Ligand code: SF4
């Protein structure tokens with residue numbers, strides 16, 4: 001192209017491409033915003049979302065399978081076993097370590113630990129991030145003796 | 153009601169304030185100034201909000217939503233309060249007096265320009281004979297303020313920003329002046345009121361739609377050069393956040409920063425308003441006989457919208473590109489337009 | 503004293519004060535700012551004389567053009583501070599002599615000219631009168647000045663081009 005032609009086509013293209021760009025942004029102007037109004041409106045998490053665990057204490061048999069499966073060893077379980085009676089005295093998950101991998105839930109023979117929909121558990125202290133799922137229980141002296149606490 | 157500058161002295165005399173005769177014009181002058189400043193501050197506040205809101209939606213976001221109810225319409229007031237409360241920092245190695253002077257120069261330049269800026273046939277401060285020329289002249293003071301700010305900050309980023317501002321201003325001022333020449337030639341007056349009066353009688357009488365359409369090109373040139381002189385995107389090199397931190401106002405904080413901010417937004421209003429007055433028929437409506445301040449506001453807000461739209465669309469140019477556009481594209485095109493329109497005016501006049 | 507007279511004295515004081523401050527300022531940029539004050543004063547004087555067009559030109563050309571260029575020059579060269587002038591050198595002597603000569607020359611011109619006063623101030627602005635004078639009566643001088651400026655512009659561009667080529671070679 002001759003320089004004159006290049007010059008005029010450059011000027012034209014400059015204007016034209018600006019116009020094309022502006023038509024694209026105009027489309028965005030009228031499209032629905034993608035913003036989530038998070039603290040005001042809680043987002044609905046998907047069904048298979050891997051959030052904080054949900055633990056069904058009454059079903060748990062204290063078998064430590066989940067703790068063993070956990071790659072980062074963040075589940076700590078305390079059990080008192082007296083014959084058929086099983087008392088879960090401790091079921092702590094350390095969410096500083098947990099990576100929400102779901103590996104603990106799959107092998108559970110009693111299907112009592114699941115990944116839940118919740119995700120808001122920020123804390124200002126380290127201890128605050130360790131969640132205690134087991135309901136606190138009064139233990140007698142005997143029970144204290146046979147309580148087994150392990151992280152595996 | 154007539155021009156503010158004429159109306160206020162008589163208005164004041166009506167109060168029997170027992171002011172000395174000589175003081176009445178002075179008081180009126182101060183009142184005029186404060187009215188202009190207040191109007192400017194208010195419109196800047198609205199504009200800042202509109203800019204943020206639109207910026208959000210242009211990017212599929214929401215923009216401000218919390219302050220003042222649903223649409224965040226008090227956002228700029230919150231911003232203003234924040235700026236008021238900020239600490240005013242002057243760097244140790246800055247040139248203190250100049251550092252302090254610069255923001256005032258920037259704001260005064262724009263403020264003074266509004267004196268000759270008519271909003272409707274009856275709503276203006278003063279109808280100067282040299283209206284548009286006066287505005288062009290005082291606007292340069294703003295640029296001087298910017299350059300001074302960059303120099304006085306004693307900071308490399310600021311200095312670079314200021315140099316860019318100077319180079320950019322020199323290359324945008326000339327096409328802008330040439331583009332303004334066309335309406336001036338056609339209306340045979342420098343007074344904005346006369347220029348608008350010449351465009352009365354429906355949309356076809358607006359200067360942009362006047363055959364042989366030299367003025368349509370001039371309108372485009374004026375608008376683009378206006379963007380450049382305002383340092384608005386895509387010509388926001390003097391600030392260029394990603395390269396120069398904040399460019400010429402890197403070292404400014406609090407109120408002094410807000411002066412630059414206000415000058416920019418008031419400048420936007422000025423350029424859009426001028427484009428509406430010079431090329432889009434000012435306060436005349438689409439149909440013949442329609443006229444009123446609402447038309448002017450409508451056109452100005454549309455142009456402001458376009459400015460915001462451009463800002464959130466186009467990426468920043470390089471400084472050599474800006475200078476190229478100014479000197480090698482807009483100036484020759486504007487010159488051709490001036491010659492063409494001169495010929496058109498000449499032959500129309502017979 | 504009429505208000506106009508008061509304004510005249512204030513403005514004149516500004517102009518002279520600004521000019522003197524330019525001379526005594528060691529920091530170049532501050533000198534430019536003082537010059538700005540002085541030039542603004544001149545614009546204000548023009549307004550006082552009802553020469554509104556001239557006042558706008560003064561602001562546009564001197565403040566928007568010249569001072570901006572000066573600041574630009576200072577920024578590019580980094581000439582922040584001026585050293586104290588060498589006292590007792592021949593340079594100072596020559597400078598003094600030439601300044602005095604210029605002062606004398608200006609004084610003679612001012613003294614010899616009869617300044618027309620008491621004319622009627624134009625009520626309707628001076629723009630159209632100026633235009634008429636420039637493009638009808640003095641069109642020759644006007645055009646010569648324009649051509650001169652154009653020649654300067656082209657010449658500068660040429661010089662820069664040539665210089666650049668030398669660097670490239
Ligand atoms: S989700 Fe993964 S990391 Fe978290 S507790 Fe279960 S196995 Fe351990």
Ligand code: SF4
Pocket residue numbers: 059060061062063064065066067077107108109110111112113
């Ligand atoms: S695997 Fe299931 S049943 Fe076994 S301890 Fe873990 S949660 Fe309880």
